[in-house]
Amino acid sequence: MRLILLGAPGAGKGTVAKLLTAMDGSVQISTGDILRAAVKAGTELGKKAEAAMKAGELVSDDLIMGIMKERLQEADCKNGYLLDGFPRTIPQAEALKGLLLEIGDELDAAVNLNVPRDVILDRLTTRRTCVDCGAIYNVKSNPPKEEGKCDKCGGAVVQRDDETEEAISKRLDVFTEQTAPLVGFYEKEGLLLDINATSSDAVVESIRAHLAK
Ligand code: AMP
Numbered sequence: 001m002r003l004i005l006l007g008a009p010g011a012g013k014g015t016v017a018k019l020l021t022a023m024d025g026s027v028q029i030s031t032g033d034i035l036r037a038a039v040k041a042g043t044e045l046g047k048k049a050e051a052a053m054k055a056g057e058l059v060s061d062d063l064i065m066g067i068m069k070e071r072l073q074e075a076d077c078k079n080g081y082l083l084d085g086f087p088r089t090i091p092q093a094e095a096l097k098g099l100l101l102e103i104g105d106e107l108d109a110a111v112n113l114n115v116p117r118d119v120i121l122d123r124l125t126t127r128r129t130c131v132d133c134g135a136i137y138n139v140k141s142n143p144p145k146e147e148g149k150c151d152k153c154g155g156a157v158v159q160r161d162d163e164t165e166e167a168i169s170k171r172l173d174v175f176t177e178q179t180a181p182l183v184g185f186y187e188k189e190g191l192l193l194d195i196n197a198t199s200s201d202a203v204v205e206s207i208r209a210h211l212a213k
Contacts, residue, residue, distance in 0.1 A: 001026050001211055002105060004083045006182055007113030007197065009171045010124040014136055015200045016113065017082040020207065026080030029071055031064055031088075033134050036160075040131070056162050056170030058178060061091045069099055089178045093185050110186035111207060113197035117172070124168045130155045 001024060005013040017028040035053060038046035045067070049059045068086060071077070087093040100106065115123075128137045128144075132155030137144050144150060144157050162171065186192040193210050197203045 001080045001082070001207075002107045003081075003207070004087070004107060004110040004186070004191075005085075005113065006110055006179070006186070008115065008117075008120050008175045008179075009168070010120040010127065011113040011115045012123075012197055012200045012203065013084045013113060014134075016111075016197075016203050016207075017084045018136075019200060019204045020082050023204075023208070024080060026082055027076050028082050028084055029068075029077075029086070030084040030134070031067065031086040032084075034067055034071070035059060036134075054161050054167070056167035056174065058088060058174055061089055061095070064088070064092060065095045065099075068096070072099065072105070073103060087182060090181055090185060093182055097189075107191055108211060109193045109207075110182070110189070110191045111193045111195060111203075112183050112186075113195055113203060115197050119198060120172070121168070124163055125165070127159075127163060128157045129160055130157050132156070 001020070003020070005017055007013050014028070014030060017030070020026065021028050035046070035049045039050045039053065040046070045063065048063060052059050064086065072081070087096050123138065126139045126141075128139060129135070130137075130150035130153065133150060133153040135150050135152050135157075137157055148157050149155075150157050161167070183192065183194070193207070195203050195206050
Protein backbone atom coordinates (compact mmCIF):
# COMPACT_ATOMS: atom_id res chain seq x y z
CA MET A 1 0.00 0.00 0.00
CA ARG A 2 1.04 3.59 -0.58
CA LEU A 3 -0.43 5.87 2.06
CA ILE A 4 0.04 9.28 3.57
CA LEU A 5 -0.74 9.44 7.28
CA LEU A 6 -2.02 12.87 8.24
CA GLY A 7 -2.79 14.00 11.76
CA ALA A 8 -1.57 16.17 14.61
CA PRO A 9 1.58 15.26 16.54
CA GLY A 10 0.46 12.48 18.90
CA ALA A 11 -2.46 11.36 16.70
CA GLY A 12 -0.84 7.94 16.39
CA LYS A 13 0.72 8.15 12.90
CA GLY A 14 3.87 6.29 13.96
CA THR A 15 2.00 3.60 15.89
CA VAL A 16 -0.46 3.02 13.03
CA ALA A 17 2.39 2.95 10.49
CA LYS A 18 4.22 0.27 12.50
CA LEU A 19 1.05 -1.88 12.65
CA LEU A 20 0.44 -1.47 8.91
CA THR A 21 4.00 -2.37 7.82
CA ALA A 22 3.50 -5.78 9.43
CA MET A 23 0.55 -6.39 7.08
CA ASP A 24 2.12 -6.22 3.62
CA GLY A 25 5.83 -5.46 3.79
CA SER A 26 5.46 -1.77 3.03
CA VAL A 27 7.96 0.48 4.78
CA GLN A 28 7.34 3.28 7.26
CA ILE A 29 9.03 6.50 6.21
CA SER A 30 9.10 9.05 9.01
CA THR A 31 10.79 12.34 8.17
CA GLY A 32 10.94 13.03 11.93
CA ASP A 33 12.88 9.77 12.52
CA ILE A 34 15.22 10.52 9.60
CA LEU A 35 15.91 14.00 10.98
CA ARG A 36 16.40 12.80 14.57
CA ALA A 37 18.91 10.20 13.35
CA ALA A 38 20.76 12.95 11.41
CA VAL A 39 20.86 15.20 14.50
CA LYS A 40 22.16 12.33 16.63
CA ALA A 41 24.86 11.49 14.06
CA GLY A 42 25.84 15.17 13.73
CA THR A 43 25.58 15.18 9.90
CA GLU A 44 25.21 18.34 7.77
CA LEU A 45 21.48 17.62 7.50
CA GLY A 46 21.24 17.25 11.28
CA LYS A 47 23.03 20.55 11.86
CA LYS A 48 20.64 22.34 9.52
CA ALA A 49 17.53 20.81 11.11
CA GLU A 50 18.35 20.83 14.82
CA ALA A 51 17.33 24.32 15.92
CA ALA A 52 13.94 24.30 14.16
CA MET A 53 13.16 20.84 15.53
CA LYS A 54 14.00 21.73 19.10
CA ALA A 55 11.75 24.79 18.91
CA GLY A 56 8.86 22.72 17.50
CA GLU A 57 9.03 24.53 14.16
CA LEU A 58 9.19 22.99 10.70
CA VAL A 59 12.40 22.30 8.81
CA SER A 60 12.52 23.93 5.34
CA ASP A 61 10.54 22.40 2.49
CA ASP A 62 13.70 22.22 0.35
CA LEU A 63 15.57 20.15 2.91
CA ILE A 64 12.62 17.78 3.33
CA MET A 65 12.05 17.35 -0.42
CA GLY A 66 15.75 16.58 -0.88
CA ILE A 67 15.45 13.76 1.66
CA MET A 68 12.21 12.39 0.21
CA LYS A 69 13.27 12.48 -3.40
CA GLU A 70 16.07 10.06 -2.57
CA ARG A 71 14.18 8.01 -0.03
CA LEU A 72 11.18 7.22 -2.25
CA GLN A 73 13.46 5.80 -4.92
CA GLU A 74 15.20 3.31 -2.65
CA ALA A 75 14.64 -0.37 -3.38
CA ASP A 76 12.57 -1.09 -0.24
CA CYS A 77 9.84 1.27 -1.46
CA LYS A 78 8.84 -1.18 -4.19
CA ASN A 79 6.41 -2.96 -1.84
CA GLY A 80 4.77 0.29 -0.79
CA TYR A 81 5.25 2.92 1.89
CA LEU A 82 3.52 4.72 4.72
CA LEU A 83 4.47 8.36 4.88
CA ASP A 84 4.47 9.40 8.52
CA GLY A 85 4.88 13.13 9.14
CA PHE A 86 5.27 14.03 5.46
CA PRO A 87 3.98 16.06 3.69
CA ARG A 88 3.50 18.75 6.31
CA THR A 89 2.84 21.86 4.19
CA ILE A 90 0.94 22.58 0.97
CA PRO A 91 4.23 23.20 -0.94
CA GLN A 92 5.46 19.76 0.20
CA ALA A 93 2.18 18.17 -0.95
CA GLU A 94 2.47 19.87 -4.36
CA ALA A 95 6.11 18.80 -4.67
CA LEU A 96 5.24 15.23 -3.68
CA LYS A 97 2.56 15.14 -6.38
CA GLY A 98 5.18 16.13 -8.98
CA LEU A 99 7.72 13.66 -7.62
CA LEU A 100 5.25 10.75 -7.73
CA LEU A 101 4.37 11.56 -11.34
CA GLU A 102 8.06 11.66 -12.15
CA ILE A 103 8.80 8.26 -10.61
CA GLY A 104 5.52 6.68 -11.76
CA ASP A 105 3.99 5.95 -8.32
CA GLU A 106 0.39 6.46 -7.26
CA LEU A 107 -1.02 6.88 -3.75
CA ASP A 108 -3.88 4.70 -2.47
CA ALA A 109 -5.10 7.23 0.09
CA ALA A 110 -4.26 10.09 2.41
CA VAL A 111 -5.53 8.98 5.80
CA ASN A 112 -6.48 11.70 8.26
CA LEU A 113 -6.29 10.59 11.90
CA ASN A 114 -8.72 12.70 13.92
CA VAL A 115 -8.03 12.80 17.65
CA PRO A 116 -9.45 15.32 20.19
CA ARG A 117 -6.95 17.93 21.41
CA ASP A 118 -7.13 16.88 25.09
CA VAL A 119 -6.22 13.29 24.14
CA ILE A 120 -3.32 14.59 22.00
CA LEU A 121 -1.93 16.72 24.83
CA ASP A 122 -2.11 13.86 27.30
CA ARG A 123 -0.41 11.47 24.85
CA LEU A 124 2.42 13.84 23.99
CA THR A 125 3.35 14.62 27.57
CA THR A 126 3.35 10.93 28.54
CA ARG A 127 5.01 9.58 25.36
CA ARG A 128 8.54 8.18 25.55
CA THR A 129 10.69 7.11 22.57
CA CYS A 130 13.66 4.78 22.16
CA VAL A 131 16.65 6.81 20.94
CA ASP A 132 18.03 3.83 19.03
CA CYS A 133 15.10 2.11 17.26
CA GLY A 134 12.30 4.68 17.58
CA ALA A 135 9.92 2.33 19.44
CA ILE A 136 7.15 4.32 21.11
CA TYR A 137 6.08 3.87 24.74
CA ASN A 138 3.73 5.66 27.11
CA VAL A 139 4.51 6.06 30.81
CA LYS A 140 0.85 5.47 31.74
CA SER A 141 -0.56 3.00 29.22
CA ASN A 142 2.48 1.20 27.76
CA PRO A 143 5.68 1.58 29.78
CA PRO A 144 8.80 -0.44 28.88
CA LYS A 145 9.23 -3.55 31.10
CA GLU A 146 12.36 -2.06 32.65
CA GLU A 147 12.13 1.68 33.27
CA GLY A 148 14.05 3.73 30.69
CA LYS A 149 15.13 0.69 28.64
CA CYS A 150 13.68 -0.39 25.29
CA ASP A 151 12.03 -3.86 25.32
CA LYS A 152 13.00 -4.40 21.68
CA CYS A 153 16.62 -3.24 21.44
CA GLY A 154 17.75 -2.26 24.95
CA GLY A 155 18.26 1.40 23.90
CA ALA A 156 17.51 4.34 26.18
CA VAL A 157 13.81 5.26 26.34
CA VAL A 158 13.51 9.01 26.85
CA GLN A 159 11.25 12.01 26.40
CA ARG A 160 11.98 13.71 23.05
CA ASP A 161 13.65 17.15 23.14
CA ASP A 162 10.58 18.62 21.45
CA GLU A 163 8.19 17.17 24.02
CA THR A 164 8.55 19.94 26.55
CA GLU A 165 5.29 21.80 27.21
CA GLU A 166 6.50 24.82 25.24
CA ALA A 167 7.61 22.87 22.16
CA ILE A 168 4.42 20.75 22.20
CA SER A 169 2.27 23.86 22.19
CA LYS A 170 4.32 25.28 19.30
CA ARG A 171 4.05 22.02 17.33
CA LEU A 172 0.27 22.00 17.71
CA ASP A 173 0.03 25.63 16.50
CA VAL A 174 2.28 24.84 13.53
CA PHE A 175 0.09 21.83 12.77
CA THR A 176 -3.11 23.91 12.76
CA GLU A 177 -1.59 26.63 10.58
CA GLN A 178 0.51 24.67 8.09
CA THR A 179 -0.49 21.00 8.08
CA ALA A 180 -4.25 20.92 8.72
CA PRO A 181 -4.91 22.53 5.28
CA LEU A 182 -3.62 19.30 3.69
CA VAL A 183 -6.96 17.66 4.55
CA GLY A 184 -8.68 19.97 2.03
CA PHE A 185 -5.87 19.42 -0.47
CA TYR A 186 -6.27 15.63 -0.46
CA GLU A 187 -10.06 15.87 -0.41
CA LYS A 188 -9.83 17.76 -3.71
CA GLU A 189 -7.43 15.12 -5.02
CA GLY A 190 -10.07 12.48 -4.23
CA LEU A 191 -7.66 10.65 -1.90
CA LEU A 192 -8.91 11.56 1.57
CA LEU A 193 -9.90 8.90 4.11
CA ASP A 194 -11.04 10.60 7.31
CA ILE A 195 -10.92 8.40 10.43
CA ASN A 196 -11.89 8.89 14.04
CA ALA A 197 -8.60 7.75 15.51
CA THR A 198 -8.83 7.33 19.25
CA SER A 199 -7.79 3.64 18.96
CA SER A 200 -4.88 2.63 16.69
CA ASP A 201 -6.25 -0.90 16.18
CA ALA A 202 -9.59 0.50 14.95
CA VAL A 203 -7.69 2.79 12.55
CA VAL A 204 -5.81 -0.16 11.06
CA GLU A 205 -9.11 -2.02 10.59
CA SER A 206 -10.73 0.99 8.81
CA ILE A 207 -7.74 1.32 6.49
CA ARG A 208 -7.78 -2.39 5.71
CA ALA A 209 -11.53 -2.24 4.90
CA HIS A 210 -11.06 0.86 2.72
CA LEU A 211 -8.22 -0.71 0.70
CA ALA A 212 -10.16 -3.93 0.20
CA LYS A 213 -13.01 -2.03 -1.52
P1 AMP B 1 7.70 14.29 14.00
O1 AMP B 1 8.48 13.19 14.61
O2 AMP B 1 7.02 13.90 12.71
O3 AMP B 1 6.75 14.94 14.96
O4 AMP B 1 8.78 15.41 13.56
C1 AMP B 1 9.60 16.05 14.51
C2 AMP B 1 10.09 17.37 13.97
O5 AMP B 1 10.86 17.16 12.77
C3 AMP B 1 9.00 18.37 13.55
O6 AMP B 1 8.52 19.12 14.64
C4 AMP B 1 9.76 19.22 12.55
O7 AMP B 1 10.66 20.12 13.17
C5 AMP B 1 10.61 18.18 11.82
N1 AMP B 1 9.89 17.59 10.67
C6 AMP B 1 9.51 16.29 10.51
N2 AMP B 1 8.90 16.09 9.34
C7 AMP B 1 8.87 17.29 8.73
C8 AMP B 1 8.36 17.74 7.47
N3 AMP B 1 7.73 16.92 6.62
N4 AMP B 1 8.51 19.07 7.17
C9 AMP B 1 9.15 19.92 8.00
N5 AMP B 1 9.64 19.56 9.19
C10 AMP B 1 9.52 18.25 9.56
